[in-house]
Amino acid sequence: MLCWIVCCLIWLISAFNGSCSEVPPVNNSVFVGKETENQILGIYLCIKGYHLVGKQSWVFDLSKEWNASVPECHMGHCPDPVLENGKTSSSGPVNASDKIMFECNDGYVLKGSNWSQCLEDHTWAPPFPVCKSRDCEPPGAPVHGYFEGGTFTSGSVVTYDCEDGYDLVGTQTLQCIDGEWNSSYPTCESIQEAPKPAEQTALEKAILSFQESKDLCSATENFVGRLKEGGVTMEELKYSLEMKKIKLKADILLKGHS
Known part of the structure; x- marks a missing residue:
């Protein structure tokens, strides 16, 4: 039992x-x-x-x-308060309901509450803050990009750029403010090349050559020469012209009904 x-x-x-x-x-x-x-x-x-x-x-x-x-x-109702890289107002054993204040050393900034109180359950509330360095960690760099600037102390600025063939998207400059960068770093996106114009067919080149000539004889010679260069036969020429004629008629009829 x-x-x-x-x-x-x-x-x-x-x-x-x-x-x-x-x-x-x-x-x-x-x-x-x-x-x-x-x-x-x-x-x-x-x-x-x-x-x-x-x-x-x-x-x-x-x-x-x-x-x-x-x-x-x-001795002390709550554990002794300890603040790394800072100091507290406590000077001895802490009793229940006692309040203490926090202060960071030079070069550090307080993150969290600047005070705490000893509770009956032997805990502190609010939780202790931390003293964070005013300097920043090195910033990240985007894929296909880089930054310029070798110091990361509070107030320092770094500038971003991209490799050839890539565009910068986002903030180009970041500044370190009390241990944190004021923005996320940008990205580098590939530059999209403009689509190339569709290549002209041999018949289109021949028609353009015909239109550019000042007299009928030169126009005819240029037209026939272009057809031969492109390997277009007379049968193919007749077929293409018939199709263009049909398309023109259809366009005229559609416009008449609009």
Whole structure:
């Protein structure tokens, strides 16, 4: 039968008289748990004015000697506030409801709330901010593109360009502002060449040559010469002219009904 154990609810584990000697003592805490076959399962709770450093939940094997480190209860209702690359207004152990302020070192900018408060559950809210460098990471470069500019400190500007045959799409210049680039970098898209005009047929070239000649004799000679160059036979010429005539008649009739 499971037996619930509540050890040291009115006095500290450090003052054990032997009734809970199987559980490693932790100063300024109480241990609440339950006993199963050859095991004790439970948690350490720090008394008011202290906070837990380490793992809270534990399973102790009564058949083996315990040699691992257990948690500790440090003075202060909440863990000591630490702000990397910055400082806090805290000057000692923190009590419940205490508020602290945050400030970053020179060259860093605060990201998040500039204050936090110690809660009854030993946590801080809002979460601690971070101090981020005012300098930027190197910006990305688009495929088939590149940027010019070798410094990425706050206020620095880089300029983008594309390889030959590609057009820049987006912002050409980016500026580093308090550790972040003010825009995403552009892309380089392939330049689409204008479609080439359809090549003229031998008959079209011959007709154009006929139209450009000033007298009938020259026009006829140029026309026949073009046909021979293009390898157009007289039968093909007659067929093409008949088809053009039919198309012209159809166009005239359609215009008359419109």
